[in-house]
Amino acid sequence: MTATGCRSSRTGSGRSAISPTPSTSRVRSCRCAWSYGISRARTSSAPNSGRSWKNWTGIRARALIDGATVDRAALDRALGTVIDPEIRRPIADLGMIDSVTIDGGSVTIRIKLTIVGCPAADRIEHDVREAASAVAGVTEVAVDVAVMSVEERTALTERLQGARRREVQFGPDTPTRIVAITSGKGGVGKSTITANLGAALAAKGLKVGIVDADVFGFSIPALLGVSDEKPTRVGELMLPPIGFGVKVISIGMFLPGPATAVSWRGPMLHRTIKQFLSEVYFDELDVLLLDLPPGTGDVAISIGQLLPHAEVVVVTTPQTAAADVAERSGIVARKTGQRVIGVVENMAGLPQPDGTVLDLFGTGGGADAAARLDVPLLMSIPLSLALREGGDAGDPVVLSHPDDPAARAILALADVLVS
Numbered sequence: 001m002t003a004t005g006c007r008s009s010r011t012g013s014g015r016s017a018i019s020p021t022p023s024t025s026r027v028r029s030c031r032c033a034w035s036y037g038i039s040r041a042r043t044s045s046a047p048n049s050g051r052s053w054k055n056w057t058g059i060r061a062r063a064l065i066d067g068a069t070v071d072r073a074a075l076d077r078a079l080g081t082v083i084d085p086e087i088r089r090p091i092a093d094l095g096m097i098d099s100v101t102i103d104g105g106s107v108t109i110r111i112k113l114t115i116v117g118c119p120a121a122d123r124i125e126h127d128v129r130e131a132a133s134a135v136a137g138v139t140e141v142a143v144d145v146a147v148m149s150v151e152e153r154t155a156l157t158e159r160l161q162g163a164r165r166r167e168v169q170f171g172p173d174t175p176t177r178i179v180a181i182t183s184g185k186g187g188v189g190k191s192t193i194t195a196n197l198g199a200a201l202a203a204k205g206l207k208v209g210i211v212d213a214d215v216f217g218f219s220i221p222a223l224l225g226v227s228d229e230k231p232t233r234v235g236e237l238m239l240p241p242i243g244f245g246v247k248v249i250s251i252g253m254f255l256p257g258p259a260t261a262v263s264w265r266g267p268m269l270h271r272t273i274k275q276f277l278s279e280v281y282f283d284e285l286d287v288l289l290l291d292l293p294p295g296t297g298d299v300a301i302s303i304g305q306l307l308p309h310a311e312v313v314v315v316t317t318p319q320t321a322a323a324d325v326a327e328r329s330g331i332v333a334r335k336t337g338q339r340v341i342g343v344v345e346n347m348a349g350l351p352q353p354d355g356t357v358l359d360l361f362g363t364g365g366g367a368d369a370a371a372r373l374d375v376p377l378l379m380s381i382p383l384s385l386a387l388r389e390g391g392d393a394g395d396p397v398v399l400s401h402p403d404d405p406a407a408r409a410i411l412a413l414a415d416v417l418v419s
């Protein structure tokens, strides 16, 4: 996969599925790269003081005159709170704090970013400065920003992969709950439900990832407001963008624009899904959601082969004809060894202002499919303008309008899934 980072590298054997054209392989601009280079940003800071600059310089002078010095342990504790926003671990644990020098109240911290053009550079530098400034006795903070060497980056990625280094991250022994949202029928709301479910679970404090396995009809990035974001390449790993607390990977992040069509045969699709599951750094997840394409074709079979221990939720509309088709995805999932845990009926009756309900797509499809698959009907989600608008805006309705009937149903579905 050569997709990301200013220094992408080719890994693995065979043709990379997600580097379809040269233009798709650039993921991050080198914004903070050598313009940052090894930059030194020395600023005096008067944390939490609210004092004027004049007063502050006076205090600084006094501190130096008094020979006051900064407690190294306190400084380390403060720096230990700085989290890499992409990897989501303390930068100290990631080996990103190269050195710390204390001279009276003056502190110089040298940090090493993972890659040239690290998109999180500004945030990390800011957080380091803020953390150090808050330590008693610190009067001046300088942050030197450098970039890890290849060896350091390799050591980091190996540490991140750790013992879990294997072909597919979420093997049978994984503690991560894997739930594939599927339907034999198109347009029933799989992606909308997946994105909202992910946001709802993340809002509950769970660590959530979504693999957008709908390679031809990807829409998860837009639904979670990260359609302009790209994964960051760190050595052999890719750090997925995060939308509403959910780590997201989608083929859409590797294409020049949303109007680009993907038209691949089965082996290419399989390689793509496999790369998503092996090269994207999700870290420990509580829940991994997979948004499957409609139908029972290549991707469904690949997911079945790669993650035979995944649980499957079948989505249908209340329409009987739709339920018949939707049900087939459950049958195929079972053939690959996956467990169908239930049916979700979407686009159920639309509540009207006069209190009546408009059953635009009929009734009973969800219950029918559930009965035929011999699984519970987990939830019935009504038609909702707010849900559709939230999808279009990349703003999940479960967070923006949690009282909307569809949002309430999806939040309840999240409860059912984690219970």
Ligand SMILES: Nc1ncnc2c1ncn2[C@@H]1O[C@H](COP(=O)(O)OP(=O)(O)OP(=O)(O)O)[C@@H](O)[C@H]1O
Pocket: 185, 186, 187, 188, 189, 190, 191, 192, 193, 214, 217, 219, 292, 293, 294, 346, 347, 348, 381, 382, 383, 384, 385, 387, 388, 389, 391, 392, 406
């Ligand atoms: N409960 C709902 N109320 C109103 N609109 C909805 C609802 N659920 C989904 N939609 C809308 O229906 C359309 C199809 O939804 P979505 O793309 O999530 O379906 P899908 O099953 O993932 O489609 P595909 O088969 O193409 O992958 C979208 O415009 C979405 O906003």
